Amino acid sequence: MTSLVTTVTETLRYRGAIGQWSWVLHRVSGLGVVLFFVLHVIDTSWAVFYPEKYVEAIASYQSPLFTIGEFFLVAAVVYHAINGLRIIFFDYRPHLWRYQQRAAIYVLIITVVILIPVFILMFGHVLNFYNSNPQILGLGEVIAAQLPFLGGMAAALIVAILFSVIYGLIAGDTSTKSVGERNSGSPIERFWWSFMRISGLLIVPLVFGHLTIMHVLQGVFDITAAGSTVVGTGGVINETGTAVEFIANRWNLLIAGVAIWRFYDFALLALVAAHGFNGLRYVLTDYTMSSPVLRRAMVYLCVIAATVLLTLGLGALIGTIDSGAIEMAQEAAANLHP
Ligand code: HEM
Numbered sequence: 001m002t003s004l005v006t007t008v009t010e011t012l013r014y015r016g017a018i019g020q021w022s023w024v025l026h027r028v029s030g031l032g033v034v035l036f037f038v039l040h041v042i043d044t045s046w047a048v049f050y051p052e053k054y055v056e057a058i059a060s061y062q063s064p065l066f067t068i069g070e071f072f073l074v075a076a077v078v079y080h081a082i083n084g085l086r087i088i089f090f091d092y093r094p095h096l097w098r099y100q101q102r103a104a105i106y107v108l109i110i111t112v113v114i115l116i117p118v119f120i121l122m123f124g125h126v127l128n129f130y131n132s133n134p135q136i137l138g139l140g141e142v143i144a145a146q147l148p149f150l151g152g153m154a155a156a157l158i159v160a161i162l163f164s165v166i167y168g169l170i171a172g173d174t175s176t177k178s179v180g181e182r183n184s185g186s187p188i189e190r191f192w193w194s195f196m197r198i199s200g201l202l203i204v205p206l207v208f209g210h211l212t213i214m215h216v217l218q219g220v221f222d223i224t225a226a227g228s229t230v231v232g233t234g235g236v237i238n239e240t241g242t243a244v245e246f247i248a249n250r251w252n253l254l255i256a257g258v259a260i261w262r263f264y265d266f267a268l269l270a271l272v273a274a275h276g277f278n279g280l281r282y283v284l285t286d287y288t289m290s291s292p293v294l295r296r297a298m299v300y301l302c303v304i305a306a307t308v309l310l311t312l313g314l315g316a317l318i319g320t321i322d323s324g325a326i327e328m329a330q331e332a333a334a335n336l337h338p
């Protein structure tokens with residue numbers, strides 16, 4: 001905790017050489033996307049396991065709070081991706097290090113250049129939706145719907161601390177490693193160092209493709225538009241206008257016998273879960289260096305969270321969404337907005 005406070009105060013006091021600020025922005029954007037990813041994978045799995053709950057989740061997303069959040073999310077993904085590419089480039093071209101400050105400014109410029117047209121297109125969808133006089137959930141309901149997630153995260157933290165205490169009692173607490181040791185240290189850490197770079201490169205086309213499909217081509221509000229064509233299916237229609245049918249149409253599409261969107265989403269799921277939670281481990285262990293118990297608990301927390309999300313996400317991807325699930329979603333939507 002003390003080290004977290006020191007980081008924040010020192011960052012502000014240092015008043016930002018661009019390198020320092022890009023480090024902070026990279027960290028904050030990564031954390032923001034991890035947080036969204038937790039909600040998103042759990043919610044998406046409900047399309048298979050609890051169709052009526054998925055209807056509520058999508059209704060929450062189609063509210064002003066999340067609409068604003070989606071602009072921040074897209075900005076965070078774009079900045080983190082472009083800055084990640086900068087980090088990777090200079091890691092493999094250290095003799096060009098003297099240009100890294102200038103490159104950090106180019107990262108900001110490229111981010112803005114990408115975001116301007118994307119935001120204009122997204123804003124078009126937002127205007128269409130809010131001008132159509134939609135039924136929107138109240139802020140209280142939207143916030144209440146997120147509370148179980150907070151409960152789940154708190155439970156995972158408690159379990160992680162308990163495991164760490166038990167491990168400490170059995171095996172004894174050894175001294176903690178410094179960040180420097182983390183980067184240059186064991187073969188496992190060298191593996192993760194390379195993995196963060198390779199996975200980052202692979203995630204760029206996958207996540208940009210996913211966001212283009214959802215935000216620009218389809219538009220997040222048209223996921224629930226009855227009679228609209230479903231993006232990436234060659235013109236299949238979402239007859240019921242439920243988000244459950246939208247996913248069913250995409251996941252059930254076969255090209256040469258292969259459910260391509262299930263494979264696409266699996267690649268995204270596996271890479272982002274491993275990259276995001278290993279990144280979260282870097283951040284959380286940086287701030288718990290002084291306590292072996294807490295530091296180990298942070299590692300367990302990341303392992304628990306990644307395992308839960310991979311299990312739920314994969315379970316949904318290999319599950320079936322049948323006509324019964326779509327009917328349940330239709331009923332739930334009718335009850336939500338009678
Ligand atoms: C607000 C922006 C987003 C929207 C509206 C959105 C929408 C969706 C939808 C509708 C699905 C269902 C499957 C499909 O139709 O392909 C899905 C699945 C998925 N999305 Fe997103 N997505 C967003 C952002 C993201 C981001 C930023 C990531 C990665 C960091 C991500 C990762 C995934 C993954 C891994 C799956 C598969 C989940 C599973 O296995 O159950 N999404 N998304």
Ligand code: HEM
Nearest residue numbers: 027030031033034081084087196200203204276279280282
């Ligand atoms: C879009 C493509 C992406 C690229 C090119 C990328 C690249 C990188 C790189 C190079 C690092 C530094 C790793 C290190 O310190 O050894 C990193 C860290 C991180 N990434 Fe990503 N990443 C991407 C997507 C994501 C996504 C989707 C998430 C969230 C689910 C994420 C979360 C994180 C976190 C939390 C860190 C740790 C930040 C820190 O230590 O300050 N990244 N990323």
